Structure formats: C-alpha cells, structure tokens
Amino acid sequence: VAKSYLVAREDSVAEILSYSAETAETFLGLTKDRHILLDHKKAIDIYQAMINSADAEKNRLLSMMKEFNLQGRNDQNTFDYLKQNYDIQENQVEISTKNRSEQQSTLERLHLNFMKKCLAEHSRLLSLLPPMVIALRNELDNDGNSVVFIRALNANISRMNRAFETMFQDAENQQA
DSSP, X not given: OHHHHHHSOHHHHHHHHHHHHHHHHHHHHHHHHHHHHHXXXXXXXXXXXXXXXXXXXXXXXXXXXXXXXXXTOOOHHHHHHHHHHHHHHHXXXXXXXXXXHHHHHXXXXXXXXXXXXXXXXXXXXXXXXXXXXXXXXXXXXXXXXXXXXXXXXXXXXXXXXXXXXXXXXXXHHHHO
C-alpha cells in the first residue's frame, strides 16, 4: 500500500486513502467497545480478589477459634467477636460472588455482541475493497472483468457470514 502511494495515480491513491480512513474509524470504534469489555473483566477480577481475601480471613478466624477451643479458653466476648468478623467475611463472600456472577453474565453477553460487531465490520470493510482493488488493477491493465472479482468477494463474504452465524447460534444456545 505504501508503494501505491508513490506510484499510483491520484484516483487510485484516493481510493486507498478512503479505505484506510474507513478501517481506522472502524478500529477506533471497536477499541472503545473493547475497553468496556475490559472494564467488566477488571470488575470480575476485583470481585474475585475480594472473595479470595475474605475466604483467607475466614480461614484465619476459624484457625483462631479452633486454637482457642484447643486451649480451653472460654472467653465468650472474644469468641463472639471472632464469630461476628467471620459472619462479616462470609457476607462479603456472598455479595462479591453474586456481583461477580452478574458481571460474568454481562460480560458473556457483551462479548458475544462485540464478536458479532467485529465480524460485521470485517464483512463491511471487505465489501468496500472493490473500488480500491479495481482502481489499482486498472492501472496495471489487469482488470479483465471486475464483476468476477466482486462476485467472488461477495460469495466469500456470504460464506464467511454463514459460518459465523452458525458459530454464534451455538454460543447463544450454550448461554441459554
């Protein structure tokens, strides 16, 4: 493509630049959507870290209660304090687990939609190739029949879309 900027005629370079701008705009839009997915993934990781931390604290509190029992200590206030802290940690695990599950469910749905959008944009960008390719082939006097190229490209896009649609249906069925 860079060589084409140097040697191609202006109308061909214009087609290349138009296609490049379209791909850049598409990439920027998809990048924004990807950041949303990454934010959900980060939230899942945070909830998991909270669960792990609360579980570790629960285990520490249980060890302390067991040790007090083995030592025969009957300090009810200390035991009540430890039990209360254990219950707080258990509640934290329950809340974080629920929130993590909600985030995972949301992420799965958003990820599937993002994949669909990526593939739709890929198909759309492929369908924008003909003006650029035809312009360059004309410069090379290698454009025997552009219709054949366009038909082949459209057939390829249709075939690819059918394959992806089957994949998405399978993924949606697994989610249901």
